[in-house]
Amino acid sequence: MKIENIELRRVTMPLVSPFRTSFGTASERETTLVRVTTANAEGWAEHAAEPDPLYSSEFLDGGDVVIRDHLVPRLQALGGRLTAELVATTLAPVKGHPMSKSVLETAILDAQLKEAGTSFAHHLGAVRDCVPAGVSVGIMDSLDELLAAVESYLAEGYLRIKLKIEPGWDLEPVRAVRERFGDNVLLQVDANTAYTLADARHLGQLDPFGLLLLEQPLAEDDILGHAHLAKLIQTPICLDESIESARDAAAAIALGACSVINIKPARVGGYLEARRIHDVAAANGVPVWCGGMLETGIGRAANVALAGLPNFVLPGDTSASSRYYAQDLTAPFVLEEGHVRIPRGPGIGVDILPDVLGEITTSSMAIRF
Template sequence: MKLGSVELLRLKMPLVSPFRTSFGVQTGRDVLVVVAHTTDGVTGYGECVALADPVYNEEYVDGAAQVLARYLVPAVLAEPDLTAAKVADLTEGIVGHRMAKAALELAVLDAQLRTVGMSLTDYFGGVRERVDVGVSVGITETVEQLVDVVGEYRAQGYRRVKLKIQPGFDIAPVAAVREAFGSDLALQVDGNTAYRAKDLALLTELDAFGLLLIEQPFEHDAHGLHAELAARCITPICLDESLTTAANTAAAIRAGACSIVNIKAGRMGGYLEARRTHDVATALDTPVWCGGMLETGLGRAANLALASLPGFTLPGDISASERYYAEDITEPFLLVDGQVAVPQGPGLGVTVREDVLREVLTSRETVSA
């Protein structure tokens, strides 16, 4: 397969409601979409999940667009027999920028699979036509407001709820949600690296609430602190920001820093490395689940294909399209009995809605061979 050109699209996608974490408040997404055009007339799409500012990790969307246009895209345009499996090697000379590389790899993979008529699910070896999904609930102004928001999502059919927490908004809100909805609610929390060593004793208090897991309370490189918390807690510890490769995931598991793994393809440099991470975690008897970055239907489709793999035994942060966007750029994904269907068509298995795309498009840059 040979690429003739790659387009970098920037989209302004407003969220249906503000989403607050310990990193700040998002009211919309500045989405970067990579569109790969083959010389045979096939088009593939990849979504970059970098945030507008470098707060989740070191990447940010302006930087991702620049490194794609200047370095990454030219590297793959020069390859006469391109496959998705070659993208990592072709771009390895550029240090970091995993989210940008992941978006490019996905666009190439989508085009590759559309060319041969294979779905992303089949390519990965997925075993489910529908996957269990949960909903991630941001930090609210009051505990009472949080309980109301969780109640709305419960009424919609979500079986698992994840609460974003930070110092000063942790024990009381978790206690209130557990009291309001009882032990039947599958509940977990996410600290997004907001806690420090002085908070170890506080975090052990979360054991009282029967949580599925505590996700990434400490900084990304704090394996020792996570292992210490794991030794003190009954509640399993899950890592997110810390895990960037299959190899360092295995090291974290063996070090006792986590017993559950959140897999995000963008954070790991692509869906192929995410697939390898699934395999490594499964070999180490460690359950995994698919994290989310407020993706459009493009990224959501890829996440669903990934989450159809057998090791994804916990509900992911995938959710229905309407959780985030009033109008998505693909056909919307729907929540049915706590599950979302996995696309079965070629490649990502979704179609871009050109009318919506035109409404949200803010810029277009073409890089040609």
């Protein structure tokens, strides 16, 4: 495939409501969109990094520099003729920066599949037409506010509720949700690395609530700590930030550090590596689900396609567009009896709305091949 141009476009979109985690509070989604142009197609992807290096060491401004000055030149050295399957090995000499590598690989893969007339879902190996949708509920100012939010999401039809937790906002919110909505609601919690192994006894108090899982309670580099914690509590441990590759997944499973994995394609370097993690987990009988990073319709389309693979057996953060945006960058994803439909058009299968794109763009830069 001959690439003619790569564009980096910075956009900012307001969220319908602030989203708070143990890392901080977001009221808007600022991201860099990457557009790859060939003679016959254009591919799109969005950078998952946040403006500040809180979720990970990557951040948006740094990502733009890495893409422009270090990653794209390596792709240009191939003469502009490359496939998505070559991106990871070509960019491997640049240490780290999986989100920046992912956004390039994904945009190239989108263009490549559009030229071939093949959908993301078909290419990755999806076996479903739609996927069950869960919703992530941020940390609230009060239990009443939390319960109102959960009630609203359940009324919309979401099949699973995920509560963000941190020290001081954990046992009581979970207890309140269980008491109000009962034991039949699929409920899980996400700590985003907010605890240490010294909190094991406290985290064990979550066991009676029958949670699907406890996501990433300890630091991302504390695999052994998670393995030890898994022996001390009954709630299944799910790893998120700790898993950046199929090799990480294999090691964590072998050490007993997790019994569930949250796969975020951007965090692991792209959808091709995400598929490898899926395969490793499936071979070991470990279920996976697809996490979210406040994606617009661009990233959501690719995530929904990935979540159609057979070992994605738990509802993911594949929420409807209205969960985050009053106006999405694409036609909105909507709930259909608790599910979101997988796009079947070429590439990611959705079209960018040019008027919306123009309104939210704050800067752009083109790189000729």
